[in-house]
Amino acid sequence: MIRALQAFRGIGFLSAVTIVAEAGDLRRFRTAPQLMAYAGTVPSESSSGSKHHRGAITKTGNSLLRHVFGEAAHHARHAPRVAGALKQRQADLPPEIVELAWRAQLRLHTRYRQLGSRIGRPKALTAVARELAGFIWAVGQLLEEVPAAA
Numbered sequence: 001m002i003r004a005l006q007a008f009r010g011i012g013f014l015s016a017v018t019i020v021a022e023a024g025d026l027r028r029f030r031t032a033p034q035l036m037a038y039a040g041t042v043p044s045e046s047s048s049g050s051k052h053h054r055g056a057i058t059k060t061g062n063s064l065l066r067h068v069f070g071e072a073a074h075h076a077r078h079a080p081r082v083a084g085a086l087k088q089r090q091a092d093l094p095p096e097i098v099e100l101a102w103r104a105q106l107r108l109h110t111r112y113r114q115l116g117s118r119i120g121r122p123k124a125l126t127a128v129a130r131e132l133a134g135f136i137w138a139v140g141q142l143l144e145e146v147p148a149a150a
Contacts, residue, residue: 001026004139006089007101008132010075015068019136022065026140035137039065041130057126066129069136073129076108096142104135 005016029035036042040061043054059066082090082102090098108128115124 001140001143003089004093004097004143005136007086007093007097007139008072008135009078009080009086009101009105010072010132011068012085012089015072018064018068022062022068026137029137029140032134032137036130036133038062039069039133041066041069041126041133057130069129069133070125073108073112073125073132076105076112076125076128076132078109080105080109094142097139100135100138100142104132107135108132 001020002013002016005011005019006013011019023029023035023038026035029038033042037058038061040059040063041057044056044058046053046055057066080102082105090101108131111131112124112128115127118124119127
């Protein structure tokens with residue numbers, strides 16, 4: 001799981017270990033929004049009748065996990081590419097994991113560019129962090145359970 005998470009741009013060894021330690025088995029979340037809510041990256045909502053108002057993120061989840069997602073989201077500012085250390089981290093990984101990481105780079109960079117000019121960079125980074133959590137959830141669903149060492 002740690003090697004698979006390192007296939008993403010912005011997630012190195014320490015970040016991957018933190019995600020695994022804080023979230024545990026990602027298959028326990030049935031949907032990606034459940035992981036997003038666990039990290040506290042979902043918007044708050046105040047609704048009454050037909051009125052709906054979405055506010056800032058709830059911050060009620062795991063603050064360390066939210067921090068790691070936010071730091072990794074900063075890498076979405078840069079144009080998508082695979083080179084150097086990222087290329088080495090992706091070597092010997094299953095092709096579906098590498099493909100998912102590439103799709104994440106493309107999606108997150110486009111999302112950051114679109115939202116950054118419209119709602120501002122800090123909010124755009126928060127939105128990108130939330131979407132990154134969804135891609136991380138997808139990796140957890142792809143991997144089979146690894147038996148514990150005896």
